[in-house]
Amino acid sequence: NAGVTQTPKFQVLKTGQSMTLQCAQDMNHEYMSWYRQDPGMGLRLIHYSVGAGITDQGEVPNGYNVSRSTTEDFPLRLLSAAPSQTSVYFCASSSPRRYGYTFGSGTRLTVV
């Protein structure tokens, strides 16, 4: 199993550009989440989904959109990138039958 796959691993954007961070899992997990990791801040929840077609906001949702059209995929869209969105982004998945998430290896995003 590949687990949780995130692409790209690195990305540099200019302020105002848009992009989509991709996340895919092959474990048939119902739950998926996006977190951002900033120095001294730990991981903060951006958006999460409990199943296809169902999404909800986390702690820091502003500036990000998500959709969940399939169980496997949970893309994160930056609508108009800002320097404050420079961060490392992690996607994770889980299921009701287990506790704790499986994390992807992350996407390091720099907005200049």
Add this chain to the structure above:
Amino acid sequence: GDSVTQMEGPVTLSEEAFLTINCTYTATGYPSLFWYVQYPGEGLQLLLKATKADDKGSNKGFEATYRKETTSFHLEKGSVQVSDSAVYFCAQGGSEKLVFGKGTKLTVNP
């Protein structure tokens, strides 16, 4: 709201020293508790978990006990190794989402 507070680092130890990283939580219910580890340049890996009061999670020599009376889940290891150098995150929650502490960086010197 729900939160997790863990001791601030960085923590620097010599090989074979005893490790404790404190973690306390606030929650409206009875969450599951976790410790995750992040090695340099990598994602987070689940280190151990406990799903109810008095449960002890253990893995790779690390242990933590779910203490409801003190709302704590302190991480311990009796003898650390250089390979344990990493950032450790305490977290609470369930299957849907997790709330993380800010992380504690551990460096173990030979």
